[in-house]
Amino acid sequence: MYLRTVLLLLGVLAIASAQGNPKPLMLRVNKPLEKDRDLNPLQAFCTFKNSMTKMSTVNSLTILRSETGKKADFIPIATITPKSKSSGLESELTASGHINQGGESAVIAQYKEPNNGYCFYYKCLIEGTDKQGRQRSYSRTIQDVCKTDKRKTCCADLTEKVNKITEEIENNAQASLDLGPKLLEAANKLASIDRVTYSVSSVYKGRVYIVTRVDAFFNIIAAGKECVNAGGYLVEIDDREEQKFVGAFGKQAGRVIFTGENDIETEGSFVHYQSKKPMPNLLWYGRNPSNSGNEPGEDCVIVFAIGLNDVSCKAKGKFVCEIPLI
Template sequence: MTKEALDNVERSSWIDCSNPAARDSVADIYFGQATVATPETTEFVAGGSTSSLVTGPSFGGSTEEPTKIDINQELNIIYKEDLLEHILCSIDDEVKSKTSVVSMTLFESKPCSHTKFRELAVIDMWSPGPLLVHHTDDADSYVNINGHFHWESNVFKLVYLLLTWSSPTRAYHQFYKCVVNGLNDQGQAVTFSKTEETKFLRNSGSHCEKENTESLNQKPSAAIMKSIETISNDVKTLNQKMKEDTEILYSKVLSLEAKLLTFRQEFNTSIDNSKGEIEDMNNRTADQMGIFKQSSRALQSWSKTVQQNRHLYFKARDLKVSGNFRGKVYIISKSSSQFNIKNANEECKSFGGYLVELDDDDEYNFVYKYVEQERFWGHSFTGGNDLKREGHFVYYNSGKPVPRLTGWSKGHGNQSLHTWSQ
């Protein structure tokens, strides 16, 4: 990776030792400035100042001082006779005002994995000391945790996390990762990270692959063989049951096919019979339609004759017919005769009506204007009368009381009301 390719990077820092291509070199990126070199000569440039980390071959019981190289962060895995003894994640030497460290976290990969990690230990500026988040998988070896988070006059001095096993243990996890979080001098969040592969797994090949191979080469136990035999017998029983069920199902299918064939034959016969009935019905319907048309024509002719006869009858009797008012028409005779309310009502019935009954002023005004229009001067009698009770007027046909209307004649007759215009 060239320096020009990193010029646009604003803030990040990675040290990746999780694959062979990257283990032999380290790239630290910060504010677009970077130097790539071997671990022995790696230099980290951060805004013109250089920070250091601690790396050493041994810890715990060794008096040898750790060697300092120019890099801001280090992750050391220390072994004793190829067994894990210490893990150290550290950052020291003043970073001055360029970085304010907030927390340091040590992660371990899940067994046989280099992509999935879980927290192992953490130390931060808010806690009184380091915290072991998860216990390691080796129950026979107690792990001790040490850590330091030192500030002086608001300036970061020293941060480290150290895990020490009471007795050297086998490396169950392929990778360990140290992550440092902080703030730069502009108040932006920054993260430094370094990942290291364990020596035992790196030098001895794939631990997971070996374990899997050994498991496959082991002879199955008697319990496993018994389970396999039981499962095999269950499979045979299930296959036999499926065969029997299939034969029963096939027999039912054949029976259904036979029933379906019989149904089709009966249905076709029914359709043929229905066709003949439908044809007969159509013929009868045609005959009935002919009769209906003849009756309709006769009815129209009769209706026309009735209308003509009514017109002639009305003309002969000198009768006049009004327009429609609330679904009713009014017939008036212009011939004068002695009024008899019973005979008058019977004559109205012969026209399909009855002596007029005026229910309100609107109906009264309509009838009055019609009589006036026909120039019939004199009295026009209605169905109102007081034959049964003197002074108590009711309509002759319906028996309803006669309402008080403004147009009644003041001097109405003794037996029937008549209209009068003031």
């Protein structure tokens, strides 16, 4: 029972913008529980604030669906235009919405979810023109996460772990009472991560790591706040095993990956940014920390699969957050 609940909760995708970082386009899919499929519809919502873009006129809002996620395979299931407030493009599907040229436009599609065991990608596509009459469009895609015979899931690693945990839960009634809510909370956290802004690791010891997708000049205070808003904290690497995992994941995302370790307050005494606990010295590689360069030297830390290296806090790169799930 808990496996079904967790997997269905994983399917409720709410890919929202991080706090303090609003985006003009939002897409959300609410899935009914399996036992309620015959009574309640699946709902796909899309909202668009054209006031936050260079688009002056919205011509259409469309929700599309694809089984494969390939560009050519997306099929429109609902669309609205300034002259039409509703248009469901499939049988047993209803659509409604509105276009507000000066504010927020929205479209919602509701239909009975196909009970075929497959997962779908959903896309919201906005098309219009700017003040110069040039064509502009914005889109956002999210992937449905669900159980499927073909294992078409973006989070197979988490699903496998949920399977293993659930087997243990079902063998112990008391354990299911204690651990069940934690699994649901973990599913909510994983589903809420903004995959447009971050690359997301596989699950490691009840947590995931997320790396920003854009290189920028590092600001440890701003990065710390962003990690908290994302549901975690600037990564705190506690042992060699975790350092190798984070380093290997970071290598896929970029060359310079900042962690939360630093000796900003006391030169030579490296601590974690969030907890202020000392960083284990065994994590360095080579002759680091070297503190080379001009004043104030190298007070921040980047991670590699072979170890940690101290660098200037003003360097350019990406940073990694640690997100506890369970």
